[in-house]
Amino acid sequence: MDIDDLVKQAESLESIRTSETIAIIRPTYIPNDPRWNQQYGLPLIEADLAYDLWDIEGGELPGQMEEGEIVVGVADDALEWDHPDLIDNIWQNLGEDADxxxxxxxxxxxxxxxxxxxINGIDDDEDGYEDNFIGWDVSYNDNDPMPPNNNYYHGTSVAGCVSASTDNSTGVASVGWSVKIMGLRCSANDPQYITDGYQGILSAAHMGANVINCSWGSFGGGGNQSLINSVFNSYGCVIVASAGNGDPETGDTNFESHYPSGLNHVISVSAIGPNDNFGCWATAGTTVDLCAPGESVWTTDVNNGYHSVWGTSFSSPMTAGAAALIWSRFPDAENSWIEERIITNTDEFSDMEGSCQGVSLEGMLGTGRLNIFKALSAGIFPSLYIDDINYLNDSDGDGVFNPGEQVKVKLIIGNEEGWADAENVVATISSEDDRIAFIDNTITFDNTIPSGGSSFTLLDHFLVFAFEDAGLGDVPCTVHLQAGTSEPFYTTDIEIDLSISLDQYGFPIDNLIIKSSPLISDVDGNSIGEIYFGSDNGNLYGYTIAGYPQYGF
Ligand SMILES: [Ca+2]
Ligand SMILES: [Ca+2]
Ligand SMILES: [Ca+2]
Ligand SMILES: [Ca+2]
Known part of the structure; x- marks a missing residue:
């Protein structure tokens, strides 16, 4: 590095004269499913921010992996696996792909x-189930979990909360986006009762499910902890269960023990409504790990339909879908790490300190409300924003970007508190606007931007040229920020405006209304003209071209 250059650059930083107030748009991805606007729960858990962690327009899909896939076993009454908004996300067991x-x-x-x-009647993949193509009917020991009639709708609605096909211009979106669904019928004669739930958990584990959702349970009676231990420890699954819907008689929040949600190694999910309101109907208790939306949840229904449902039966699968989405991003992670990510990266809400039927909720709703964006990114990714934009070394040195000028644009990049330090930050600017051209569109940050801190580059900058005939005003640009030393990289796109202006530095002057025509004259004889004008307050004002009041005026 040339030391003279360094000194010059350092000096030029002192000449930074302008800073812009900029609107920062937080990037989100809004999928095109027609019911998205009715699905308040997905933005509430910041699923739209989470989606934006993938380069969807560049061909990446949330939940999609280069190798393998993450499978959520839905142990429930049945599954209408050919539903048009589920079929693309149905697990296909290629171990049984005989042809x-x-x-x-x-x-x-x-x-x-x-x-x-x-169909050959052979257990080709030797997992203990013959021709188990998409799941299993645990209750009748055959390979088709399809509902026998429309009363068996529950599992189909649960599955839509896990992973309804998202951004397919059809029906609903889901948190899991493209993670796979394994169907398990665990209900024999009456869809009101999940008669074979624990066997369903075990079958899902046998068939290779990564996450198992249990939107069922009962108060009291214990539960099968040893089976859960085996599925957690030997099969490495994440098990998620609904906390329960409260007192069956009164509909009020129940504080009693509920199983399997209350067992160790099971993530217990209670339910909130819009605006993180706890409606005093879902179960609360010390075994609850977190809450997720469970009121007026739009999801898939049998007969290719959709409906709005209510219950912890639907907050649980949203959490299971979130677990699967995290796993797809970190496929080498252990089940305990996934559990921890989900439970520790929630948002607290005020009703957690409230009460229901006179009983305090403190410590009874787990860590807070599911936040899939945080669970994916906190401590792993930074959260970068543009703190300030500076123009320097413009042709006339006034720090204002004028038509016909070439300017160096520096960014001050901030990193929000509580996120990971940002290493190897690279900023790339682009614009569709033809008033400007980029001579250098990349800034490389040599220093780590620490969590809670901000940084700028000493040497590197964007070099931007505004054409002579450029119209004045804001030029919309996109700054693409990337950070990280290895895949998956953190990326975010931030919209900024570069402003092309004719205003000289220091102008316009606030608090003055100019009455007379301004006069430019070199009254003080220093060969640089000043600007003189009369104001409506009766005074004559003089300003230097730099915008400072002229001596004597
Ligand atoms: Ca085949
Ligand atoms: Ca098999
Ligand atoms: Ca077979
Ligand atoms: Ca859809």
Whole structure:
């Protein structure tokens, strides 16, 4: 590095004269599913911010992985696996793809069926289940968990909360976006009762589910802790369960023990409504780990339908889908790490300090409300923002970007408190606006930007040229920030305006209304003209071209 350059650059920093107030738009991704606007729960858990961690327009999909996939076993009454908003996310067990064509389900006219060339009555993948293409009917020990009639809607609605196909211009969106759903029918004669729930958990683990959702349970009676321990320790699954819907008689919040949600190694999920309101109907207690939206939740229904549902049965699968989404981002993680991410990165809400039926809720609603964006990124990713924009070394040195000028633009980048330090930060600027051209569109930050701190570059800058005939005003630009030393990189796009102005530095002057025509004259004889004008307060004012009051005026 040339020391003279360094000194010059350091000096030029002192000449920074302008700073802009800029509107920072927090990037979110809004999927095109028609019911998105009714799904308050997804923005509440910051799913839209989470989606934006993937380069969706560049072809990445949340939940999609280069190798393998994350599978959520939905142990429930049944699953309408050919629902148009679920079919693309149904787990296909390629261990049973006997004809090797890469699929185990095919479309026959308008109907989805198991691939006839795969049906061979053999347990090809030796997982203990013959021709288990998409899941299992645990109650009747066959390979089709399809609902026997429309009363068995529950599992289909739960599955939509885990991973309804998202951004497919159809129905609803989901937190899991593209994570896979394994269907398990665990209800024999009456969909009111999950008769084979624990066997369903075990079957899901046998078939390779990563996450298992249990939107069922009962108060009292214990529960099968040893089975859960085995599924957690030997199969490495994350198990998520609904905390329960409160007192069956009164509908009030119940503080009694509920299982399997109350067991160790089970994430217990209670329910809140819009605006983090706890409605005093869902179960609360010391075994609750967190809350998620469970009121007026739009999701898939049987008969290719959709409906709005209510219950911790739907806050649990939203959490299970979130766990799967995190796992897809960190596929080498252990189940305990995924659990920890989900439970510790929630948002507290005021009703956690309230009470229901006179009983305090303190310590009874877990750590707070699910936040999938935080759970994905806190401590792992930084959270960068543009703190300030400075123009320097413009042609006439006044720190204002004029038409026909070339300016160096420096960014001061901040990193929000509580996030990871930002290493290897690179900023790239682009614009669709043809008033400006970028001669250098990249800034590389050599220093780490610490959590809670901010930084600028001493040497590096954008070099921007405004064409001579450029119209004045704000030029919308996008700054793409990337940080990290390895995949997955943190990226964010921030909209900023570069402002092209004719105003000289120091102008306009506040608190003065100019009455007379301004006069430019070199009264003080220093060969630089000053500006003189009369104001409506009767005074004559003189200003230097730098905008400072002229001596004597
Ligand atoms: Ca096949
Ligand atoms: Ca098998
Ligand atoms: Ca087979
Ligand atoms: Ca959809």
């Amino acid at each position: 090797g064509d890469g699929v185990v389900i095919v479309q026959d006219g308008n109907t989805w069926i198991f691939d006839p060339d795969d």
